[in-house]
Amino acid sequence: MPKELIRLSNCSMAFDEDIVLDNINLYFNDKEFLTLLGPSGCGKTTTLRIIGGFLKPTSGDVFFDGVRINDVPPHKRMVNTIFQKYALFTHLNVFENIAFGLRLQRMNGKKLDMREISSRVMEMLEVVSLKGFEGRDVSTLSGGQQQRVAIARALVNRPKVLLLDEPLGALDMRLRKDMQNELKNIQQATGITFVYVTHDQEEALAMSDTVVVMESGIIQQIGTPEDIYNEPKNAFVADFIGESNIVDGIMLSDGVVEMFGRKLKCLDGGFEPSEPVDVVIRPEDIDIVDPDKGMLSGTVASITFRGVIYDIIVDFNGFKWLIQTTDLSPIGARIGVKIDPDGIHIMKKSPFSGIYGDYSSFSAEYDEIGDAEHELHMQDDESPR
Numbered sequence: 001m002p003k004e005l006i007r008l009s010n011c012s013m014a015f016d017e018d019i020v021l022d023n024i025n026l027y028f029n030d031k032e033f034l035t036l037l038g039p040s041g042c043g044k045t046t047t048l049r050i051i052g053g054f055l056k057p058t059s060g061d062v063f064f065d066g067v068r069i070n071d072v073p074p075h076k077r078m079v080n081t082i083f084q085k086y087a088l089f090t091h092l093n094v095f096e097n098i099a100f101g102l103r104l105q106r107m108n109g110k111k112l113d114m115r116e117i118s119s120r121v122m123e124m125l126e127v128v129s130l131k132g133f134e135g136r137d138v139s140t141l142s143g144g145q146q147q148r149v150a151i152a153r154a155l156v157n158r159p160k161v162l163l164l165d166e167p168l169g170a171l172d173m174r175l176r177k178d179m180q181n182e183l184k185n186i187q188q189a190t191g192i193t194f195v196y197v198t199h200d201q202e203e204a205l206a207m208s209d210t211v212v213v214m215e216s217g218i219i220q221q222i223g224t225p226e227d228i229y230n231e232p233k234n235a236f237v238a239d240f241i242g243e244s245n246i247v248d249g250i251m252l253s254d255g256v257v258e259m260f261g262r263k264l265k266c267l268d269g270g271f272e273p274s275e276p277v278d279v280v281i282r283p284e285d286i287d288i289v290d291p292d293k294g295m296l297s298g299t300v301a302s303i304t305f306r307g308v309i310y311d312i313i314v315d316f317n318g319f320k321w322l323i324q325t326t327d328l329s330p331i332g333a334r335i336g337v338k339i340d341p342d343g344i345h346i347m348k349k350s351p352f353s354g355i356y357g358d359y360s361s362f363s364a365e366y367d368e369i370g371d372a373e374h375e376l377h378m379q380d381d382e383s384p385r
């Protein structure tokens with residue numbers, strides 16, 4: 001049973017009149033890798049600073065292990081922070097950079113002999129794969145190696161929680177990916193709770209146990225990477241986490257949605273009869289078939305080669321969808337599309353409806369769409385849930 005470590009309860013933050021966090025409720029479990037994900041300015045860093053004790057919420061409470069810590073200063077919380085600009089001490093070598101916090105504790109009266117400092121530093125060098133680098137001048141290290149020294153410097157103090165604010169932001173793509181794996185390994189090896197801030201959805205999905213999606217100071221969704229990707233709660237989350245085609249639909253009954261004038265089978269239910277909904281279809285869930293066999297048919301408007309797959313924009317009488325496929329169809333080709341019921345995800349309407357999820361300007365000419373069959377494309381053996 002996971003143990004709760006930190007809880008933010010009804011936390012709001014305002015700077016002058018500006019509300020930048022609006023009634024946040026959130027908890028982190030011990031040994032969890034949790035990521036705060038959202039666009040620039042959504043309040044991720046502010047949330048992190050509240051956890052670290054660098055900011056006091058305007059209202060609401062912060063609990064650590066069940067104890068209210070609103071008034072506990074940063075250095076008395078069992079929390080350490082790594083910022084994007086990790087600022088190593090350039091006049092100290094790798095060993096001394098990592099040992100710095102321990103030496104400080106010793107100066108402040110903590111019982112730490114030189115042997116223990118040395119063994120803890122060497123242990124951390126091993127954790128961050130920098131064994132043998134202890135005598136090196138930090139200015140001679142690569143960006144990734146410097147980042148690892150910063151991680152070791154933070155971990156050597158054995159915090160219960162490590163706060164990481166876009167720590168890989170300064171690294172190039174390749175190194176970033178390597179470091180993502182390494183950070184995940186370090187987190188699992190040390191069992192320290194990581195609270196990670198990023199605006200990069202791929203990074204969040206790759207590393208986290210739990211992702212918290214934020215927008216305009218409000219939590220939009222909390223879940224595992226799979227939940228967030230497969231079951232986005234609203235059009236903002238669907239659009240922010242990967243590519244999505246989002247169209248208007250009407251939920252006719254459990255398992256049947258009407259979209260573009262067609263009735264399509266899906267797996268969702270629990271909506272009011274004829275409730276207007278947002279329908280999300282991920283580009284990789286769309287199969288290209290012959291035009292006369294498709295649920296809809298349209299014309300290939302553009303193709304971009306992405307390495308393994310093609311991004312194909314298909315024009316359904318002015319409404320453009322993104323399809324990701326390994327099958328190449330030339331520009332101008334007439335194609336049909338088929339979507340399995342589990343590729344059609346239904347969301348309630350929200351303030352984000354109509355803002356996201358089409359790959360051109362909207363067209364209202366739904367009635368004229370394609371020459372595809374108007375029939376309900378449901379196999380008899382698949383009854384709606």
Ligand code: ATP
Nearest residue numbers: 015018020038039040041042043044045046047199
């Ligand atoms: P980014 O990814 O760009 O760092 P973020 O999601 O981390 O963004 P925050 O840094 O938490 O966002 O900022 C949220 C909002 O609060 C922004 O509009 C920011 O300008 C504002 N803000 C943050 N700190 C202060 C401050 N000390 N005074 C006034 N406004 C602030």
